[in-house]
Amino acid sequence: MEKAPYPVPPLGLCLLAACLRDHYEVKVYDGVFDEGKSLVALVEHFNPDYVGFSIRNIDDIVMDREIFYLDGILDKFIRPVMAATDVPIILGGSGFSIFPVECMKLTGADYGIVGEAEVILPALLDRLQFNLDISMLPNLITSEDWKIQTGSSFSYSKPILKRFSEIDSWIDFTHYLQKGVYSIQTKRGCSHRCIYCTYPLIEGIKFRTRKPADIADEIEQAHKRLGFITFEFVDSTFNDPAGHAELICREIISRKIKVRLRTMGINPRHTSDELFELMLEAGFYQIDATPDSASPKMLKNLGKGFDLPEIEKMALLIRKYNIPTMWFFLFGGPGEDDQTFMETVEFIENHINPADLVYMNAGLRIYPNTPLYSIAVSEGRIITGDAVFQPPAYYFTEKITRSRLDQMMKEVSMLYPNCLPALETSPSPEMIAEALTLRMSKQFDEPMFRTLLRIRKKWRGEGKI
Ligand code: B12
CATH class of the missing domain: 3.40.50 (Rossmann fold)
Incomplete structure (x- = not known):
């Protein structure tokens, strides 16, 4: 729903x-x-x-x-x-x-x-x-x-079965044509070990890739049926294992079809000029970058498997190719303190395009069978076998109080209107209406989040928010 x-x-x-x-x-x-x-x-x-x-x-x-x-x-x-x-x-x-x-x-x-x-x-x-x-x-x-x-x-x-979902043949897809996307997977599994994450539990710990030609066939066929629509890759990370994303882009480019593509989860480790050039040529108009933190200590504590220089390299490429990006940061994990928070803020200041959205969330959902669950048990926050299901259990560092972190996030968002705490990410109907008018009048062909950020900055200037 x-x-x-x-x-x-x-x-x-x-x-x-x-x-x-x-x-x-x-x-x-x-x-x-x-x-x-x-x-x-x-x-x-x-x-x-x-x-x-x-x-x-x-x-x-x-x-x-x-x-x-x-x-x-x-x-x-x-x-x-x-x-x-x-x-x-x-x-x-x-x-x-x-x-x-x-x-x-x-x-x-x-x-x-x-x-x-x-x-x-x-x-x-x-x-x-x-x-x-x-x-x-x-x-x-x-x-x-x-x-x-x-x-x-x-x-x-097991290898992924060669089946196309043909979503629009099963459901009324008209609902999704306006705001939604056509979802597609290029692989299953995730061999990363982020301490809180459930993807390896849901999909398995080994990347199992689909053939790039099958993926391009699926896109091409859906494109023929539905016309110019947005396809979204719903993989754990799009550019893993190394080289697969490039092959997919090449296949799509070779079909000479005009589609819009977007993806969640770009892994900073496997980014390069070649990847971004191919992505743009294939039709990517928006990506998500989810480093979670830009503090070297927190990247280690969260088990991210990449380091700050790699995130910086990705950020440089994002700016160089001007790919509209939604960035996601997750605060409050084990060991988060004032200093680690500020390290991430410094990264945001220095590396993120102010036209891009920065989403700040605090508190990590504790799921069973994850390293974070074990950490929570070892710190005496929960007892082995404790239900974390309902009410949903969250991990929050002892090194900052919740109210202090909220205050710091608020200050960041006052200073940088493109940074939004999780609770403020749903735009009001008035903001959406103004964004739609602006898009029509200026013929903007940018992702909606960029237009909403323009309005947000304008409203901030006018003291409206
Ligand atoms: C992609 C994704 C997104 C994208 C969606 C983009 C899109 N175009 O679909 C975005 C970023 C928008 C998103 C948003 C959210 N997401 Co999300 N998302 C995912 C992700 C990574 C993949 C889902 C997917 O499409 N899988 C591919 C399909 C093929 O697999 P599947 O649906 O699992 O189906 C297979 C099996 O499950 C099974 N199966 C499915 N149905 C049935 C039915 C029967 C009867 C049977 C037998 C089997 C079966 O067989 C299927 C085929 O093999 C999952 C994590 C994951 N790895 O699964 C999280 C996940 C589903 N998301 C989650 C959440 C919470 C959300 C949000 C609520 C977050 C938020 N606050 O915004 C929103 C909700 C959005 C919405 N409108 O519902 C959670 C749900 C768990 C929970 N705590 O409730 C997950 C599991 C991630 C997590 N934290 O662990 N998400």
């Missing part, structure tokens, strides 16, 4: 539907805009033998906001469907994969699959259909004992 920062189409569900369609009749219901209104009628009409729910977001990982999505997911989708049908309910999705046992218990679902499910979901349905043994299916969890069946490396070590 979340529509911020923009609505994201259900890529995982559509990939699964594409895998099931050879042997099953499949319907995908997109809850993002309908929010459950027509779901029960659809279930009654379609009369399925199984219902699967994709649980993407559990909570919003902003310490002071603490939105807990699962209650709404239960009320608007899962409970009404359970009341309307007795067929087996199967859960999956990235949020679910972090908290499978908790989600199973809370929802009362029959089955769940942890992690990617292109192979295991069809195998589960085939076995259920013929009453065959399912106890050997890896990554499966059942309501019988809520234990994740072993063999968890099974799917994570």
Whole structure:
């Protein structure tokens, strides 16, 4: 249901539907805009033998906001469907994969699959259909004992199936044409070891890349169907392993198609002139840079795997090629203090284009099975086995108080209008309206965040904010 920062189409569900369609009749219901209104009628009409729910977001990982999505997911989708049908309910999705046992218990679902499910979901349905043994299916969890069946490396070590999601063939994509994007993966897995991160748990610890030609084919075909749209790469990091991103760009360039591309997660370690030149030529108009910190001590403490000179090199390239960038910094991790905070601020002052957005978040979500969880246990903040699910648990350094860090972030944002604390990142309707007018009148072809920053600076000058 979340529509911020923009609505994201259900890529995982559509990939699964594409895998099931050879042997099953499949319907995908997109809850993002309908929010459950027509779901029960659809279930009654379609009369399925199984219902699967994709649980993407559990909570919003902003310490002071603490939105807990699962209650709404239960009320608007899962409970009404359970009341309307007795067929087996199967859960999956990235949020679910972090908290499978908790989600199973809370929802009362029959089955769940942890992690990617292109192979295991069809195998589960085939076995259920013929009453065959399912106890050997890896990554499966059942309501019988809520234990994740072993063999968890099974799917994570296999190559990614060659399937195109064809998102727009499963759902009404018109909703996404205006504000949204067409999501696409170039790989799965992450071999980095950021202490708080769940990506290796959800996708596996080894990068498993897709063939650049397949990725370009997928983009080309979607482009033919939908016209000039934005494609977003939803990988853990786009330019890992080294060289893969360059090959993808070359493939896209060779197709001579006009598309807009954007990506999250550029790893500073593998950036170069060649990468940025290729990205621009392929159609990138916006990227995210997520170093989390620019303090050498914090980069080490957070297990980022790259160092300050590498971030500086990336920042220089970003400015040289003027690629609009949203920067993300995460404060309050183990060892964060006044000095480490100021080191990051110094980097922002010296290296980041004032036309680019700097997003400042404080407090690290503690997830099970991560190094941060172990740190929190060793520091006596939580006890082994403690639920960090609900209310969502956060780590915050002892070396600065929360109010002091908030004050310092506020000061930075007063000094630099392009720096925004997490709670202030949703622009008001008035700001959006003014940005839209400005874009129309000046024919701006820049990412919306840059226009919003222009308005923010103007309003700051006028004392409006
Ligand atoms: C890309 C991404 C983003 C991008 C989205 C861009 C886009 N165009 O989609 C951006 C940066 C915008 C974003 C924003 C947010 N994100 Co995000 N995001 C991700 C990320 C990295 C990948 C998601 C993805 O598309 N995966 C690719 C698809 C193919 O995989 P999948 O959906 O997992 O599907 C597979 C399996 O899960 C399974 N499966 C899926 N559904 C089902 C259903 C059934 C029945 C079964 C059996 C299996 C199954 O099979 C699928 C195919 O193999 C994940 C982390 C991760 N590595 O998963 C976080 C993640 C989902 N995000 C998360 C969060 C919290 C958010 C935000 C709320 C953050 C915020 N405050 O802004 C917002 C919400 C945005 C929204 N509108 O919903 C969290 C959710 C966990 C939690 N705490 O709730 C995650 C897990 C990251 C984390 N912190 O651990 N995100």
